[in-house]
Amino acid sequence: MRLAIVGAGIVGRAVAELAPDRGHEVVAIGDSTSAVVADGTGESVDVDAALSRKAERGIVGDDAPDDVLAADYDALVEATPTTLGDAEPGFAHVAAALERDRHAVLANKGPVAERFGDLRAAAADSAGEVRFEATVGGAMPVLSTIEDHGAAHVDAVRGVLNGTANFVLSRMAAEGLDYEHVLAEAQDLGVAEADPAFDVDGTDAALKCVILANVLSFGAADNIDDAREFTLDDADVEGIRNVAGSALDLAGEDGLTVRLIGEVADGSVRVAPRLVKRNSALSVSGTTNAAQIETASAGTLTVSGRGAGGEETASAVLMDLNRLQ
Amino acid sequence: MRLAIVGAGIVGRAVAELAPDRGHEVVAIGDSTSAVVADGTGESVDVDAALSRKAERGIVGDDAPDDVLAADYDALVEATPTTLGDAEPGFAHVAAALERDRHAVLANKGPVAERFGDLRAAAADSAGEVRFEATVGGAMPVLSTIEDHGAAHVDAVRGVLNGTANFVLSRMAAEGLDYEHVLAEAQDLGVAEADPAFDVDGTDAALKCVILANVLSFGAADNIDDAREFTLDDADVEGIRNVAGSALDLAGEDGLTVRLIGEVADGSVRVAPRLVKRNSALSVSGTTNAAQIETASAGTLTVSGRGAGGEETASAVLMDLNRLQ
Known part of the structure; x- marks a missing residue:
């Protein structure tokens, strides 16, 4: 699948690094201040280069954070930090994916814990699905x-x-x-x-x-x-x-x-x-x-x-x- | 799904009893000497009656065992005892389902342990899938x-x-x-x-x-x-x-x-x-x-x-x- 990864912390980075070996392509990855999005010619993002830039210069790439949401992906991976209350901006990222009939996979607990009804309603109106195994017990098969x-x-x-x-x-x-x-x-x-x-x-x-x-x-x-x-x-x-x-x-x-x-x-x-x-x-x-x-x-x-x-x-x-x- | 259950021992009976509550219909169930198959008018088999007949008279119903394989099912449940070597008759039951492009779900370990290559080859030629979670550790999520x-x-x-x-x-x-x-x-x-x-x-x-x-x-x-x-x-x-x-x-x-x-x-x-x-x-x-x-x-x-x-x-x-x- 073509993945857009929102969040380039420990989880987002690990998804980006493991994904190619599991048959996925990373077409976009971003954090709160920067992003890199593939140019639409069918190429993946150069994950190693993006993560090096983040480590060395503090930016993932030259694109804007919201450009990740507009990328041509099959599934959006929401891996920004968990926030309480309105669970933003995580919820908005997931909603944007569902509005475009794309799938959303969350590592961020906020939207699933604090706005589950909104999440289910957004999924019900979408051809995309929402999944969130990572939010409870990491890779333990709980959910x-x-x-x-x-x-x-x-x-x-x-x-x-x-x-x-x-x-x-x-x-x-x-x-x-x-x-x-x-x-x-x-x-x-x-x-x-x-x-x-x-x-x-x-x-x-x-x-x-x-x-x-x-x-x-x-x-x-x-x-x-x-x-x-x-x-x-x-x-x-x-x-x-x-x-x-x-x-x-x-x-x-x-x-x-x-x-x-x-x-x-x-x-x-x-x-x-x-x-x-x-x-x-x-x-x-x-x-x-x-x-x-x-x-x-x-x-x-x-x-x-x-x-x-x-x-x-x-x-x-x-x-x-x-x-x- | 419409289920045909081959085997009316402890596992086959439990599948037949739990299935309706989980949204499935039992359209056929049989053991090695008898069977009961729904008449094709969209009705399920009366599971309670079939299991009572088995307990009281030793027969599941008035149909022949092989009639189960010809029933109009979506998935065949193979729950006959495990046999070693050629894994028959379990393997033939599964093969019959796959040849008809239906799914096969095994509780019988024989075909999966003794004829895995044949099983995968039969599945590769079929629109049906083979699954066998029950063969390793019961309901523990191993497979x-x-x-x-x-x-x-x-x-x-x-x-x-x-x-x-x-x-x-x-x-x-x-x-x-x-x-x-x-x-x-x-x-x-x-x-x-x-x-x-x-x-x-x-x-x-x-x-x-x-x-x-x-x-x-x-x-x-x-x-x-x-x-x-x-x-x-x-x-x-x-x-x-x-x-x-x-x-x-x-x-x-x-x-x-x-x-x-x-x-x-x-x-x-x-x-x-x-x-x-x-x-x-x-x-x-x-x-x-x-x-x-x-x-x-x-x-x-x-x-x-x-x-x-x-x-x-x-x-x-x-x-x-x-x-x-």
Whole structure:
């Protein structure tokens, strides 16, 4: 497929680098200040050159950012940073693709978590489709498994959906260290951001749960106009800042540990530190993510893997592109 | 879709029972001695009546078994028992569907493990597709995840692929019991067959690994005529009969345990009892299955769940039907 990639951060770059090997052509890539668009003679963009320019001169190319939206692509890959509230400019990028009857694949959680109803309405009016595997658990097959089983036949989903929080909790438990100490260590390693709030306060996990709640809700509804739409405001969210090392020690004595668990069940969305058995499927270590999908007819299916990272997230985008072909 | 179901055992029955709720019509179902086929007026078969007749009188209906193959269906579901060698009559059923340009979905491992090349050749000449998610790990998303990532981009697969053997090993380890004792218990519980050889000697796990090897081999080949085909003869298989309780005790002292691991990597297929860490993703308990998929760009993805059972296997058939729509 011919791809236009909006966003040239870690995910956009990884999509651009992996795409040619997977049979796709990159016809445009841009970030918030610049872009490069193929000239319409059937040639792809020179991805290596574009990424070198970005690294060296801070610009992807000499075209304007919005030129990417006007390129001759089959699928638009939306890989700009997640924004809350109106989810702009990500939503507008996706809407532009759908208006032109092109597909849109999102790595950006914003539009799927905050404007799911608008997204579905725009897709309903388009010959293009919207897919967003990358927004929940990177390349772990969470959304694809729900789709294959049918969202109407999935009762609940729960999981460890933020690698940074899981790194902190699993290391606190394993080494008997306190939160501040492990957080500083995670920041040194690049596992946590300088401002860790998005991860440790549970917002990132909550966005993923809201996306799952929307998928289950719209999948079970006979008519999308009747489906309940979820946004971050509907989630009950508690992060890990107040998890005491002493609580982990106590849990450990009983074969338990604490994980930041996101849960979507019975129309509610909840993210909170929860006790889990140390040998349970959700007691993953380090930055690993895990999710349990409770199905109506096949029991509980568990998936785990790397939930973040450029290549991992790009792989999920490529999974979606595969399904669109 | 209109379904013709060949095989009215635990899997065929579960497909017939779940299908109407998932938007499908059963237009024919048969076993080795009888069948019932809808009369062509657009009506479905009365599944409940057919299954009652089978339970009470031993016949599904008054039609002949081969009448199922001639029914007016969109997809044939092959759910007869797995046979080795020429994989008949399962292979002929699938071939008949493909010759009529209809889809075929297999729960029967035989044709996929023993005649993969023939199957791919028949599919290449047909407008119908062949799918077989149910043959590896029931409803666990193993083959679907490989397909989504692209078989050419999967380096290896390993896993616990037989619930009976895993039940025996995990219970031997947990209770300090010997093989014969636990096997007898498993037979009482219905977890093991009266003749347990197919499971405990590793044949079942090996068939699943051979299927995985074929999927990776044909997926990576530029031309299907160049792909290496695997059959059970290519697998190096050792079962669990000789695993001593004392070996499990010793392993346990080092935080290890023993699992029957099937592995497909570097063009070889191997099934054998292997030491695994007790907290590893492959150290699942009871009849649970687990598989690790090593991808080129997304690290190792792990899936686990119930690998057998009527509804679980039928759910995998329904996943395939979903992807055909």
